[in-house]
Amino acid sequence: MTARMTLNQLNYQLTTETDQRNLLQDINVTIQPDEFVMLLGANGAGKSTFFNIVAGDLTPTSGQITFNDQEITKQSAQQRTRLISRVYQDPKLGTAADMTVAENILLAMRRGQRRRLFPRRLAQQRPQIEALAKTLPNHLEAQLDKPVSNLSGGQRQTLNFLMATIQKPELLLLDEHTSALDAVSSQALMTFTDTTIRENKLTCLMITHDLADALKYGNRLLILKDGQLIADFPDAEKQQLTTEELIKYLH
Template sequence: MSNALDIINGVKTISSGRQIINRLNLSIPHGEFMTILGGNGAGKSTLFNVISGQLFLTSGKVELNGEDVTNQSEENRAKYIARVFQDPKLGTAPRMTVSENLLLAQLRGKKRGLKKRQLAQQKEFFFEQCQKIGNGLENHLDTPTGNLSGGQRQALSLLMATIQKPDLLLLDEHTAALDPKTSRQLMDLTEKTISENNLTCLMITHRMEDALKYGNRLIVLDSGQVQKDMDETQKNQLELADLLMFFNL
């Protein structure tokens, strides 16, 4: 059986000649929840951009479910991939209501013809999905997304990313802009969502505590290469001081 993701000899070079991704090889089996650590300039966001199709590799290959998507556009890869960004303002349409955003999310990766949107028929389903989050989002189905709190907006982004089960979920420091309490709540929701839906997930985090607590695999990136790759057993034996030895944060 093919992996959810394979990057084979991946290289990404920018105009200055510097290699942001440097002969990187990475395989992600289905159902794996991998956390990614690395200092500034380690290549974390570039890696996600290469996976999602926002950037193309200079050389090498990207495979999703065994299919070569190296030269496929970001739009084509959307049928496989969902992504939640660091900024709560990204990933949602601020002038559209919570319900309207969720309706759009249901169409991710699908052809969109001219037809009635049938929003009213979906309200009960959206209410149930939002109610599971536990932050009152279900009471704001008709509220423009731009009027939500940062935590509610990120929870909505996570729900939008997973309402149609993606083959690969990319979490790009999705708790970084939140206060500690809201961040913990969103991480608990994240773990629950991934576990209940058996999602394959890559999560970039700058919080080493989260990297140790969540997921069943941990990699440390530096200079566009995997410097350390630990399975769940190895990760669970680590202390925070051990992580500091791998790179300078």
């Protein structure tokens, strides 16, 4: 997969009856193919707005978005699903709670196709589904026939990540996908995330609040503050940074 996304002079202004705020200001950045980009910023920096615009949930007030040299600025989120997969902070988002783990994986395998579930087709795909589940760090292969609602938060979020990456999206958005988990589950999923992205050469943007993760993972680091992109560190510079230096950018 090759994915090159450019945000050109991107602005997003929130206007209410009593207030007018610039949530993003003059964002100019290009995400190159195979980059694993960490996006860091304090609360209110504009990270979620940035992701929502990239995903198509928000339309920028001004500016342009191109994806592989094709403009997608006004495309809806539904139109962008053929290009972009997203894993949210809340483990409950992204899966069908009343369906089994195997059925959820099958849906992800057929993403973008006309989807109807038949037991016979599920049985036919069972070996592939089991093989996929065995790659995960928390033994989901033993939970395939259980409803997703019975899973722990860590198991459910790992399933979300698998479903988002099965078809190797051109751009993967990870929206603080480990922050709602306990420390052990978070570390296991982050390790699996890093391995999956590197081995499959996925292009990925990941929001994090964790300074250690921002330095440890990815090959590029962007820092947002008050809606502006204030720092852009390529891999070589990122490797030289310390947590103390990052803190200075965030305050």
